[in-house]
Amino acid sequence: MSQQSSPTVFSAGLDIMEMYKPKPDRVKEFWTTLQDVWLALYGSSFPTVAAINGHSPAGGCLLSLCCEYRIMCPNYSIGLNETKLGIVAPKWFMSSMLGAIPYREAELALTSGRMFSTDEALKIGLIDEVASDKADAIAKSEKFLSQFAKIHPIARKLTKLNLRHSALEWMQENKELDLNIFISFVGQPIVQKSLEKYLEGLKAKQAK
Numbered sequence: 001m002s003q004q005s006s007p008t009v010f011s012a013g014l015d016i017m018e019m020y021k022p023k024p025d026r027v028k029e030f031w032t033t034l035q036d037v038w039l040a041l042y043g044s045s046f047p048t049v050a051a052i053n054g055h056s057p058a059g060g061c062l063l064s065l066c067c068e069y070r071i072m073c074p075n076y077s078i079g080l081n082e083t084k085l086g087i088v089a090p091k092w093f094m095s096s097m098l099g100a101i102p103y104r105e106a107e108l109a110l111t112s113g114r115m116f117s118t119d120e121a122l123k124i125g126l127i128d129e130v131a132s133d134k135a136d137a138i139a140k141s142e143k144f145l146s147q148f149a150k151i152h153p154i155a156r157k158l159t160k161l162n163l164r165h166s167a168l169e170w171m172q173e174n175k176e177l178d179l180n181i182f183i184s185f186v187g188q189p190i191v192q193k194s195l196e197k198y199l200e201g202l203k204a205k206q207a208k
């Protein structure tokens with residue numbers, strides 16, 4: 001079960017400061033750590049559920065998409081908003097989203113970098129249930145997980161991993177390629193300019 005202790009943020013996604021003016025000695029570790037987290041969580045043989053008790057943009061949304069079930073508290077936002085930062089959600093971010101919502105919804109959401117409210121996310125299937133608060137989200141998560149007590153664990157595990165096999169196999173075979181794409185993409189001046197503008201927007205919002 002994945003849930004967070006911040007009062008309003010489930011996960012703010014990747015640290016933009018690691019991508020803005022990236023330090024060559026850190027960038028490889030930064031990206032491979034993310035790949036490894038995804039491999040471990042998306043490929044976990046255990047049943048997994050995200051209790052989303054706060055905003056969940058980009059990498060935060062990805063974290064929840066790695067789980068089999070998502071329960072979200074009201075009045076927060078969730079989505080893969082990368083295009084709003086002038087960056088591109090990698091192939092495996094996209095395939096994680098496609099595991100939850102139909103292609104058409106994913107294409108519209110990804111190309112516009114749309115963030116969904118809790119109710120909108122429920123409507124398109126990006127989340128599975130709405131909880132009234134964190135305690136309710138945890139109770140609902142436990143209820144979801146408890147149903148697997150009656151299911152043969154090996155049958156459940158093999159079914160899950162077979163369904164996720166091609167995405168997991170792609171990553172295992174292409175970690176280096178994916179890292180090189182990230183490094184060359186993030187180093188481009190146009191990408192750096194976009195990240196700078198996005199960070200300025202965040203600061204301006206905070207100053208209000």
Ligand SMILES: CCCCCCC/C=C/C(=O)SCCNC(=O)CCNC(=O)[C@H](O)C(C)(C)COP(=O)(O)OP(=O)(O)OC[C@H]1O[C@@H](n2cnc3c(N)ncnc32)[C@H](O)[C@@H]1OP(=O)(O)O
Nearest residue numbers: 012013014015016017055057058059087088182185202206
């Ligand atoms: C081919 C490969 C291409 C590359 C692909 C890379 C994929 C990228 C994935 C990502 O995850 S990118 C990150 C996307 N995240 C966001 O867009 C979140 C932006 N933040 C927000 O929307 C809000 O901050 C919030 C999370 C909703 C919280 O709002 P709140 O009002 O509570 O706080 P703020 O005042 O906005 O922020 C406080 C403080 O935190 C800084 N900050 C917020 N998010 C990030 C972040 N992701 N990285 C670094 N810093 C972040 C924000 O600037 C404020 O900083 P200070 O002014 O206090 O220094």
